[in-house]
């Protein structure tokens with residue numbers, strides 16, 4: 001799960017550019033954990049155009065990952081709440097004004113939402129940062145990418161059209177692209193604003209209605225965007241948000257018989273559960289399930305250009321990015337030089353609270369922090385050498401969920417840390433000998449989301465880009481500043497279906513064929 005312009009000019013998949021180099025010296029100046037942002041607010045979910053609590057009245061505390069302290073709450077909804085929201089979305093799809101609205105008007109509503117997000121940009125960035133712990137700079141970059149999604153899909157809504165097909169004499173055959181109906185969007189906690197935007201932008205542009213279930217750890221910006229959508233003029237029932245735990249609200253949503261299509265970004269295990277639930281109703285799904293993405297550095301690469309990007313691709317958003325470049329494959333003649341340069345950079349990296357805006361923030365929650373430190377401890381126990389370790393700022397609050405960045409060298413390609421998605425600031429280095437071995441290593445995990453290829457050899461750029469199994473391949477770069485226009489999704493365990501760009505409009509619609517017999 002990952003997307004604007006880093007100092008390296010090449011941010012990883014989601015979110016915009018965390019700077020590649022340490023910006024930390026001395027004290028955290030003026031760090032006060034932005035204690036006024038959403039402080040004490042009881043957020044409401046959005047169902048059928050209204051702000052509502054859960055039917056049970058139960059709530060979930062919202063803690064800031066930077067200090068672990070509760071500052072707000074969200075409704076804890078279950079299957080009855082989901083049923084109400086899905087029925088509202090179903091009615092809005094089949095009977096409401098939305099169903100009769102021309103495509104260009106849907107586009108104008110998305111463009112109005114784009115404008116409103118711009119007006120509330122600072123507020124949204126601060127909210128996202130406090131809710132997820134991401135540095136404020138990353139929150140702002142996420143807002144910029146989010147705006148691009150609504151701008152892009154606002155413009156695209158009336159550009160999608162079908163075909164006419166040469167058929168038998170006396171017939172005219174044509175196709176229409178029709179919306180699925182009610183789209184369920186189950187959103188992860190790493191880039192809530194951006195991932196909601198890629199789902200909502202494409203789904204609404206095609207005329208679907210939405211029920212969104214954001215992650216229990218990061219629901220606030222989704223609620224705010226749905227409120228702004230109402231202000232923009234989306235009819236009641238078109239853009240619904242249900243908050244709650246995955247096993248309750250999420251499971252009920254993916255299994256609901258009136259849901260027509262499910263789109264999910266998150267872990268493979270949860271993806272399997274959601275597909276099984278949707279399969280009972282024989283509904284289609286789009287699955288974006290993470291990666292173990294390689295960057296391949298050949299001996300002829302421009303190392304000065306590559307180094308900051310290699311670092312940024314794993315520390316952006318604390319490594320909690322589907323498209324994180326978590327494996328760096330280095331050709332033997334330059335292995336030592338690249339490893340030494342990365343060591344220097346990694347040892348200077350500093351994690352700290354979101355509003356101190358250091359190299360990286362905390363992990364989203366305690367479980368995630370323990371997952372990351374557990375992978376690191378297991379790799380150390382297995383004898384994999386730690387080349388460098390960053391630090392947690394001395395003034396970072398003790399209750400925060402910090403995991404310092406770690407660089408491992410000479411990693412066994414079969415080790416857990418080489419095969420499994422850690423979802424943290426942990427980078428593994430591997431040496432290779434020639435193009436064949438590079439490709440074999442790059443393809444040696446179950447994942448296939450993104451890859452980077454660093455070489456000045458043009459023919460090799462093409463050969464390697466074609467043979468690496470990944471949904472996106474970057475040559476002499478990595479990530480794409482959000483890549484709103486670029487189809488995104490995986491091979492193998494990284495999932496199926498494509499989001500972003502025009503391609504997402506196909507996932508968010510179905511072809512209807514109409515045949516006229518005019519004799």
Ligand code: ADP
Nearest residue numbers: 187188214215245246247250251266267270273
């Ligand atoms: P994590 O394990 O880090 O929480 P997940 O991939 O499980 O990541 O979570 C991503 C999203 O999926 C969240 O919105 C979460 O609430 C939701 N989710 C978790 N479990 C289920 C489930 N069984 N059914 C539907 N959604 C779920």
